[in-house]
Amino acid sequence: MGMNKHINRRTAIGGAIAAATGIVAAQPASARQGYPKKPPRRGEYVIRGGHVVSVDQEIGDIPRADVHVKNGRIVAVGEKLSVRGAAEIDARGKIVMPGFVDTHWHLWNSAMRPFMLNGDPDRGYFNVTNVLGPHFTPTDTYRATRLALAEGISAGITTVHDWSHNVRSPEFADASLRALVETGIRGRFSYGWAQRGPLDVPMDVEGIARTKQRWFADADTTNGLLHLGVASRNVVPGQSPRGAISIELAHEDWGSAREMGLPITLHASPAGLVTLLEEEQLLGPDVQLVHPTLTTAAENDIVAERGTVWSMSSIGEAGRGPAEQIQYYELLQAGALLGLSVDSSSIDSADMFSAMRILYKMTTNRLGPDTGITHRHLLELATIDSARSLGLGDEVGSLTPGKRADIILVNQLDPNMAPPGDPATQLVSLAQPANVDTVLVDGRILLWRGELVDVDTEKVVRDAQQSAAEISARAGWPA
Numbered sequence: 200m201g202m203n204k205h206i207n208r209r210t211a212i213g214g215a216i217a218a219a220t221g222i223v224a225a226q227p228a229s230a231r232q233g234y235p236k237k238p239p240r241r242g243e244y245v246i247r248g249g250h251v252v253s254v255d256q257e258i259g260d261i262p263r264a265d266v267h268v269k270n271g272r273i274v275a276v277g278e279k280l281s282v283r284g285a286a287e288i289d290a291r292g293k294i295v296m297p298g299f300v301d302t303h304w305h306l307w308n309s310a311m312r313p314f315m316l317n318g319d320p321d322r323g324y325f326n327v328t329n330v331l332g333p334h335f336t337p338t339d340t341y342r343a344t345r346l347a348l349a350e351g352i353s354a355g356i357t358t359v360h361d362w363s364h365n366v367r368s369p370e371f372a373d374a375s376l377r378a379l380v381e382t383g384i385r386g387r388f389s390y391g392w393a394q395r396g397p398l399d400v401p402m403d404v405e406g407i408a409r410t411k412q413r414w415f416a417d418a419d420t421t422n423g424l425l426h427l428g429v430a431s432r433n434v435v436p437g438q439s440p441r442g443a444i445s446i447e448l449a450h451e452d453w454g455s456a457r458e459m460g461l462p463i464t465l466h467a468s469p470a471g472l473v474t475l476l477e478e479e480q481l482l483g484p485d486v487q488l489v490h491p492t493l494t495t496a497a498e499n500d501i502v503a504e505r506g507t508v509w510s511m512s513s514i515g516e517a518g519r520g521p522a523e524q525i526q527y528y529e530l531l532q533a534g535a536l537l538g539l540s541v542d543s544s545s546i547d548s549a550d551m552f553s554a555m556r557i558l559y560k561m562t563t564n565r566l567g568p569d570t571g572i573t574h575r576h577l578l579e580l581a582t583i584d585s586a587r588s589l590g591l592g593d594e595v596g597s598l599t600p601g602k603r604a605d606i607i608l609v610n611q612l613d614p615n616m617a618p619p620g621d622p623a624t625q626l627v628s629l630a631q632p633a634n635v636d637t638v639l640v641d642g643r644i645l646l647w648r649g650e651l652v653d654v655d656t657e658k659v660v661r662d663a664q665q666s667a668a669e670i671s672a673r674a675g676w677p678a
């Protein structure tokens with residue numbers, strides 16, 4: 200991110216910025232003075248002349264097409280749309296596609312990057328978050344969440360599932376939600392627990408109820424963009440570095456979540472866990488399981504039958520060793536609903552291009568090239584399938600008239616992308632976050648020509664650095 204990207208933009212885009220009044224032709228970089236620094240306001244505009252990858256079965260790809268957006272909603276997608284009086288965004292040389300939908304991401308720990316040290320087991324992900332998590336304040340969570348969102352939006356992610364497993368008091372949930380609302384992202388906030396908190400008491404039902412009342416009683420509080428969930432503690436004792444609750448306590452916690460009408464999410468990689476949850480009759484369409492790397496064929500069928508969804512974090516899961524393999528192909532065959540996810544941006548990049556790429560390669564490597572899995576499947580996984588898995592399939596995940604305008608523009612003419620060929624191949628094989636040019640969430644432009652809008656990126660970074668230093672000082676660790 201940051202400076203490299205900035206320079207990259209200046210040279211590669213060449214000033215092809217649309218004024219609110221009409222398309223401005225591509226200009227040399229030196230002629231950029233006088234062009235609007237700010238994007239068009241939320242309202243009505245047409246994204247003109249891009250290579251539309253709608254991920255909508257009926258619309259498909261259209262090599263040169265327009266997308267008409269009004270009041271946060273997609274009005275029309277097609278060639279040479281006749282629209283009068285709307286602002287125009289020049290999308291020539293760019294892929295226009297739905298934003299990426301992340302389905303599981305611990306945004307709170309992104310500020311822990313300085314403490315991760317490859318090759319030192321004490322400085323691995325679990326130990327760092329376990330040791331430093333208890334020393335967080337709500338301010339630290341707010342800053343880390345802002346940092347993660349700055350990364351995510353710059354990388355084309357328009358929906359996140361904030362899997363918040365260091366909620367030490369309701370004020371931590373407030374801090375996360377304030378960052379999410381201020382940033383303008385769409386998604387789910389799943390209220391979890393406190394790192395190193397007690398494992399023999401129920402979850403913070405009161406805090407969850409308070410959060411529900413404060414932030415979700417009126418949809419306008421989150422601009423209609425967020426919904427609430429519950430992140431469950433692990434339920435198989437002895438198999439998680441974070442510890443686990445008993446199955447009896449899981450019944451109690453999940454029962455409370457269901458009484459409040461909240462979806463449940465669970466890290467579920469241990470072998471046999473799906474069988475246990477099925478025996479306990481805990482599975483349902485309101486449950487998301489994370490990390491399908493050790494499931495059996497029978498378990499894959501159970502999950503599909505119950506309507507339970509899986510989230511796959513391919514970048515992290517790729518490093519779990521030969522015994523753990525992502526059951527992507529098998530779960531697709533079983534008919535399960537699947538999503539892609541970032542997991543932990545303290546150790547892995549929030550890069551959905553890489554997440555798609557690595558999952559494609561791992562699947563091909565494991566099962567050979569004849570599975571029928573193509574780049575298109577990965578693109579669907581990262582957009583519409585992920586949206587469906589969060590219950591947002593009717594709202595976002597494809598460029599379909601009537602859906603909310605969560606749209607990204609990806610530059611096809613950057614050196615790593617040009618000359619442009621098949622867009623799915625470009626996106627899965629070649630693209631990187633630096634190619635993301637413009638990001639809209641609900642019709643609001645959050646990234647404009649590679650720069651975050653209304654976010655002081657330098658301050659966000661500085662604040663995260665300060666938090667990292669303060670947390671480390673409070674913990675007296677690492678020495």
Ligand SMILES: [Zn+2]
Pocket residue numbers: 303305362466489542543
């Ligand atoms: Zn996770």
